Amino acid sequence: MAQKGDLMTARSDIRVLDATIRDGGLVNNFMFSDDFINALYRTNVKAGVDYMEFGYKASKELFDVNKFGKWKFCDEESIREIVGDNNSDMKISVMADVGRCDYKKDIIDKKDSVIDMVRVATYVHQMPAAIEMIEDAKAKGYEVTCNIMAISNAKESDIDQALEMVGQSSADGIYIVDSYGALYPEQIRAIADKYTELGEKYGKYIGMHAHNNQQLAFANTIEALSHGVSLLDATMMSMGRGAGNCAMELLLSFLKNPKYNVFPVLRFLEDYMLPLKETGAVWGYDIPYLLTGRLNQHPSAAIDFCKDNRKDYADFYTDLLDK
Amino acid sequence: MAQKGDLMTARSDIRVLDATIRDGGLVNNFMFSDDFINALYRTNVKAGVDYMEFGYKASKELFDVNKFGKWKFCDEESIREIVGDNNSDMKISVMADVGRCDYKKDIIDKKDSVIDMVRVATYVHQMPAAIEMIEDAKAKGYEVTCNIMAISNAKESDIDQALEMVGQSSADGIYIVDSYGALYPEQIRAIADKYTELGEKYGKYIGMHAHNNQQLAFANTIEALSHGVSLLDATMMSMGRGAGNCAMELLLSFLKNPKYNVFPVLRFLEDYMLPLKETGAVWGYDIPYLLTGRLNQHPSAAIDFCKDNRKDYADFYTDLLDK
Numbered sequence: 037m038a039q040k041g042d043l044m045t046a047r048s049d050i051r052v053l054d055a056t057i058r059d060g061g062l063v064n065n066f067m068f069s070d071d072f073i074n075a076l077y078r079t080n081v082k083a084g085v086d087y088m089e090f091g092y093k094a095s096k097e098l099f100d101v102n103k104f105g106k107w108k109f110c111d112e113e114s115i116r117e118i119v120g121d122n123n124s125d126m127k128i129s130v131m132a133d134v135g136r137c138d139y140k141k142d143i144i145d146k147k148d149s150v151i152d153m154v155r156v157a158t159y160v161h162q163m164p165a166a167i168e169m170i171e172d173a174k175a176k177g178y179e180v181t182c183n184i185m186a187i188s189n190a191k192e193s194d195i196d197q198a199l200e201m202v203g204q205s206s207a208d209g210i211y212i213v214d215s216y217g218a219l220y221p222e223q224i225r226a227i228a229d230k231y232t233e234l235g236e237k238y239g240k241y242i243g244m245h246a247h248n249n250q251q252l253a254f255a256n257t258i259e260a261l262s263h264g265v266s267l268l269d270a271t272m273m274s275m276g277r278g279a280g281n282c283a284m285e286l287l288l289s290f291l292k293n294p295k296y297n298v299f300p301v302l303r304f305l306e307d308y309m310l311p312l313k314e315t316g317a318v319w320g321y322d323i324p325y326l327l328t329g330r331l332n333q334h335p336s337a338a339i340d341f342c343k344d345n346r347k348d349y350a351d352f353y354t355d356l357l358d359k
Numbered sequence: 360m361a362q363k364g365d366l367m368t369a370r371s372d373i374r375v376l377d378a379t380i381r382d383g384g385l386v387n388n389f390m391f392s393d394d395f396i397n398a399l400y401r402t403n404v405k406a407g408v409d410y411m412e413f414g415y416k417a418s419k420e421l422f423d424v425n426k427f428g429k430w431k432f433c434d435e436e437s438i439r440e441i442v443g444d445n446n447s448d449m450k451i452s453v454m455a456d457v458g459r460c461d462y463k464k465d466i467i468d469k470k471d472s473v474i475d476m477v478r479v480a481t482y483v484h485q486m487p488a489a490i491e492m493i494e495d496a497k498a499k500g501y502e503v504t505c506n507i508m509a510i511s512n513a514k515e516s517d518i519d520q521a522l523e524m525v526g527q528s529s530a531d532g533i534y535i536v537d538s539y540g541a542l543y544p545e546q547i548r549a550i551a552d553k554y555t556e557l558g559e560k561y562g563k564y565i566g567m568h569a570h571n572n573q574q575l576a577f578a579n580t581i582e583a584l585s586h587g588v589s590l591l592d593a594t595m596m597s598m599g600r601g602a603g604n605c606a607m608e609l610l611l612s613f614l615k616n617p618k619y620n621v622f623p624v625l626r627f628l629e630d631y632m633l634p635l636k637e638t639g640a641v642w643g644y645d646i647p648y649l650l651t652g653r654l655n656q657h658p659s660a661a662i663d664f665c666k667d668n669r670k671d672y673a674d675f676y677t678d679l680l681d682k
Contacts, residue, residue, distance in 0.1 A: 039545075043543065043545060043546070220366065220581065220613070221544060221578055221581070221582060222362075222366060222581075222585060223366065248574075250577065250609055250612075250613075251571075251574050251576075251577050251578070251606070251609060251644075252577065252578055253574075254573065254574050254575065254578075255544055255574070255575055255577075255578030255579075256578075258543065258544070258545075259544060262545060283574070285646060285649060286573055286574060286649060289573075289649065289650075289653045290543070290573075290653075298676070299673050299676065299677075302646070302672040302673035302676055303672075303673045305646060305672055306670050306671060306672050306673065310670055321574075321644075323608060323625070323628060326608060326609060326612065327612075330612045330613075347629050347633055348629060349625040349626075349628055349629050350622050350625035350626045350629065353621070353622065353625055354622075
């Protein structure tokens with residue numbers, strides 16, 4: 037595909053989604069204070085962010101509500117305590133994991149909900165279940181995306197088939213998800229071309245969710261953007277599992293649309309993200325994440341390595357090579 | 360230009376230059392221990408690094424030798440104390456700044472020196488002086504590059520003329536230098552096309568020296584590479600002025616040539632870079648560097664901001680916008 041847009045003009049199709057609570061919640065078990073979430077909501081509205089994701093719709097049958105903050109479950113009333121009826125231009129999203137969400141019960145009709153969008157997260161091998169969830173959410177009235185995870189680790193022929201399945205579904209958008217932070221810009225451009233081609237065929241937009249294992253989350257996000265991807269995930273100070281995500285402050289600094297404003301984000305970083313880091317929440321680029329990313333592996337071993345405060349990078353790499 | 364190489368094969372023209380002492384020395388006034396430098400030399404040889412830069416050839420008339428470590432001056436005997444006659448495949452480089460180097464006196468004939476390459480660093484407006492230094496070093500027998508700094512802040516017509524001047528000089532290579540960390544991958548690809556086209560015309564290779572203000576140093580380095588650039592600067596744990604450079608561990612993990620080996624680098628990070636950080640040397644991506652990079656400004660204000668341990672990012676940004 038030819039490049040879409042340039043570095044001087046603003047593209048009206050571009051939208052930004054703040055995933056700080058949802059991906060960042062994987063760092064601290066969603067234990068955010070109400071003050072933090074309130075300030076984040078106000079910040080995103082002021083910054084011109086288009087969507088704010090409040091967390092997961094996780095099954096209370098599978099997960100103990102006493103072991104996680106409320107944003108793992110995103111009850112309707114929890115969100116309303118923060119946003120009221122959400123009298124803003126910003127939309128609210130939640131993520132629903134295939135196999136981890138009692139969606140028939142826990143996702144209510146859109147007319148009764150302050151939530152605007154449901155993002156269905158799936159692995160390639162779970163596509164039939166994902167399609168069922170997509171159709172359920174769509175029938176209830178939501179905007180719906182399908183986020184196919186860990187594609188760096190899936191067969192291209194399986195991805196192609198999964199894309200055809202989503203293409204023929206009612207989903208509004210399809211996400212490129214680099215779960216392991218393993219993909220290089222050159223690969224992202226080719227993947228973006230493939231996804232946007234399919235998106236154009238079926239009338240669906242394409243999103244990008246990057247991880248920063250190799251310091252490429254921002255680069256991959258803007259490269260996907262320049263190849264037609266239009267819904268961009270970012271998190272405050274890149275907070276997210278392991279190496280974290282594309283930093284909101286980098287993305288909003290880059291985007292040219294005057295509706296975006298990085299100032300409130302900078303204030304939020306000073307007032308909320310630095311104090312959060314001081315409580316011991318750890319995320320962001322580090323050597324062990326580079327190594328799992330490079331080897332196209334799940335970051336779990338690197339997360340354990342960091343938690344154990346280990347620094348023997350070479351031995352860790354040797355262990356990874358044996359896996 | 361068409362893409363050069365791909366993600367599966369190794370390109371034989373690619374070479375890696377370790378600039379840890381030279382750019383990292385700007386962080387700690389070149390106060391490295393001999394043990395550190397010895398270990399770095401051995402590490403680079405084992406890792407397959409092609410060039411190791413020992414520092415600057417700075418004028419002792421202009422700079423007080425008591426205020427800087429010896430690698431700001433790179434006396435012949437200082438280097439020989441580490442490398443002897445350098446019985447390795449790795450070449451040794453030094454950087455000579457236009458206007459800050461007594462090159463006629465301090466750069467001796469190659470036949471009497473263990474140094475292999477002289478990199479002449481210049482701003483666009485200093486080109487006649489740079490050419491004089493290039494011809495001097497070339498006549499003395501060295502491999503010579505011309506590193507035109509701060510190009511994000513120079514007029515394109517001036518850069519074009521500077522490139523023509525270097526093209527017609529005896530320089531062996533020409534560097535793309537993103538001093539302010541201001542350039543995006545899309546721009547780097549266009550610049551790489553321009554430089555490599557000129558390089559092909561005049562028989563010169565092209566190098567890349569990136570800064571990490573917007574977490575793009577590695578991305579920009581591999582994007583330049585894929586557009587024909589062949590000499591790539593990196594530093595251990597990205598040590599360098601302000602936001603630092605392209606990290607050696609990222610670059611060697613990426614390159615496919617089996618002559619490169621990231622293991623000794625990982626050991627060096629554990630054994631030397633982490634302890635160096637603990638002594639208080641501070642560098643690497645941080646919000647203030649993002650902001651100066653975004654605004655295409657010299658990082659000096661951000662360096663001061665970090666030294667003062669300030670965290671008022673939004674006020675800092677307001678100040679920068681007034682500059």
